Amino acid sequence: MSSTKNKNKDISPMNEIFDYVIVGSGAAGSVLSFYLTQAGASVCLVEAGKSFSYGEYPVDELTANSQLMWHGGADLNTQANLILLRGKTVGGGTVINQCLLDRFDTFAWNLFKQASNISWFTNEIMHPHYLAIEEQLSIQTISQAHWNNNAKLYAKSFDKLKLNYAPLQRGQSYCNNMDCIVCLGGCNRNSKQSMPATFLKLALRQKLKLISQYHVKNIIPGKNIISIYGNHITGPKVINARHCILSAGALGTTEILLRTGFANKLPALGKGFYCHPQFMYLAQCKDPVDAHIGNFQGIKSTDVRFRKQGFKLENVFARPIGIALLKSGYGLDHQQFMQKFRYLACIEVAIRDECPGFITLKNNRLAIHKILGDTDKQKVNSGKDVVFEMFNQLNVSHKEQPTYPIGLHLMGGCAIGNNSHSSVVNERFGVWSEPRLSIVDGSIFPIAPGINPSLTIMALAHRASQYLLRQHTQLQKTTNDIQISTATSTEYA
Ligand SMILES: Cc1cc2nc3c(=O)[nH]c(=O)nc-3n(C[C@H](O)[C@H](O)[C@H](O)COP(=O)(O)OP(=O)(O)OC[C@H]3O[C@@H](n4cnc5c(N)ncnc54)[C@H](O)[C@@H]3O)c2cc1C
Incomplete structure (x- = not known):
């Protein structure tokens, strides 16, 4: 086009x-x-x-968030403790999503x-x-040859814990292990199978x-x-x-x-109203991970026990603004954390939320009432325990809990x-x-x-x-x- x-x-x-x-x-x-x-x-x-046509999608994160998403990149629940992302562009969520199918x-x-x-x-x-x-659609499986360092660390820790995992399946035609994290702001190669x-x-x-x-x-x-x-x-x-x-x-x-x-x-x-809240846990490694390079997502957990418990784990990452939002605090502490961007490994816990939210209009604006119920919190904690156990296998120097969960679905x-x-x-x-x-x-x-x-x-x-x-x-x-x-x-x- x-x-x-x-x-x-x-x-x-x-x-x-x-x-x-x-x-x-x-x-x-x-x-x-x-x-x-x-x-x-x-x-x-x-x-x-x-x-937008391919080739026209903004390449920097800030412009992409403001041009392609509702409300500059985030809707919030009424308590302002849950970030909800949704696409506002021709193609909707399929332009800014990771296209895991x-x-x-x-x-x-x-x-x-x-x-x-x-x-x-x-x-x-x-x-x-x-x-x-x-x-x-062109649907491909991310092969082991195309795992990036973050995926390799995920696989290593899962192997040590004897847990099952599988490669992710994605709508793409010719990504070939390139710098695909940018395509969360629209794929300029026309490879991601967006609408x-x-x-x-x-x-x-x-x-x-x-x-x-x-x-x-x-x-x-x-x-x-x-x-x-x-x-x-x-x-x-x-x-x-x-x-x-x-x-x-x-x-x-x-x-x-x-x-x-x-x-x-x-x-x-x-x-x-539901949203599969996702919690991205970060760990600082001794050597650069460069989780933003290559296929930034490659593997998911397939352990049946996790499915029964209502959570899954994926190796994932985000661009700098997204990562900055996950860290609480400000000033020097935050700056030093961001300087370690290349050293961060990330594993996400995504839960099947059971506590339904509801949506109303208040003062003529959309009000999204959504909290995590006790069962949901239990699922997050079970997932977090596994993630921290995984990080322990990797001998990381620092673990970081996300400030906010994010709802993408x-x-x-x-x-x-x-x-x-x-x-x-x-x-x-x-x-x-x-x-x-x-x-x-x-x-x-x-x-x-x-x-x-x-x-x-x-x-x-x-x-x-x-x-x-x-x-x-x-x-x-x-x-x-x-x-x-x-x-x-x-x-x-
Ligand atoms: C960062 C991110 C990553 C994701 N990754 C994945 C993934 O890997 N796999 C997966 O399966 N799902 C993923 N999702 C979710 C997936 O993209 C959505 O579930 C899916 O796009 C929803 O489809 P939909 O047709 O319901 O709505 P949408 O795709 O959201 O489309 C709705 C469209 O309607 C438009 N619209 C809304 N209100 C109005 C109005 N009043 N007037 C005119 N137009 C309006 C919007 O602008 C939008 O373009 C992700 C989402 C995000 C945000």
Whole structure:
């Protein structure tokens, strides 16, 4: 995609009535755009963030945080002791994420089934949806030859403790052990399998209309059309469609529905917010580790005991601003710590949080109420004990606990389920009692799975596209007013 082409795509007539308007161009919105346009539907994808082509992503951390993320790089919970990161750019979280792509295991699907009472949450039924997504992406395993020093130290300590680990699986095409930490601010090589590099690129070839820098405020469902109200960079605009799909992520989608005034109508709205809090533990080594060089993540724990206890360990690192935030204090002490940047090894504990948060509007602003429950704290402590034991194997001079946990996997707020009291969308992704409105993104997760969510969000979007196309085929039969070919719409289980 050239930037000129992108800019042209952004010029869209607002007087057209689209078959679908999709709000949010992240993992879910881009995949939906691809399958709906492939079937011949007219689709308008709107996104609050800016559009970048590869080669244009900011290379310095500060600019990347401010240009590609909401609120300059961090949302905070109401107690200001949990940092939440989310993408605000065309491609959403997939542009700034690490692109580790994992399918759910049986344990996760069982958790989903129990929490939602939806029977198709199984490996077998989701398999074709995963397959459809995986076929469009280049997914590679980080080989041992490409482990960086931080990964090697992780493996060494795990070997000493006789614990199991496995290489990570990542969406990438030709990283080849290069300086990939920069791609947390957008991949300028076009190797990371973000949406602009994959599904979105294909959808644009299929006549998708993309409007970036359009911040949706609220929606008004009508009898025959649904209207989307928001502020474009050029001023306030309304877009009309026969159907609207909210894919603005857990916080974005929930906020739009709260602003629309659905809180009374949908009692589950805003409830059940999860984020897989991650705790990055640092250790100062005697020799330089250079954890920022090469594949900055390579290995994860696979010990079944950890999965049962609700945490996992990954070797990970961050750029200087991210690392600086992990260290408490200021002044000389902090400066001396940062001077040792090259000597730091890092292991992260990520927990499957069980204490649900909730999201409200307070003084017209989003308020994220999220704390760690006792069970969650127990999981963190169990993980920390293993990490410190690992550091002990490495003979490190100093261990550092993170000041704040970070939530990167934002989930829930509009849970899927089988009744309108405990959920916001039904098993066909439709908002209860709103026939022209659907939700497809991380906000529909009924519980935290404890597994990287983006591949599953994309697989769910593939499934949702089939429901949506079938729904519109039925509409076409009766009204004959929508021209959608269903040639690619396969039957769902
Ligand atoms: C640093 C980081 C690392 C991560 N690493 C991984 C990983 O390795 N593996 C993994 O599986 N997951 C990872 N994730 C999480 C993953 O990126 C998300 O779970 C995923 O992108 C969520 O998809 P989504 O479609 O729900 O929303 P998003 O991808 O967040 O997309 C939502 C989009 O909607 C837009 N939007 C929001 N509100 C509005 C509005 N009002 N109007 C218009 N547009 C709006 C946003 O700007 C955004 O572009 C990571 C996340 C971060 C931040």
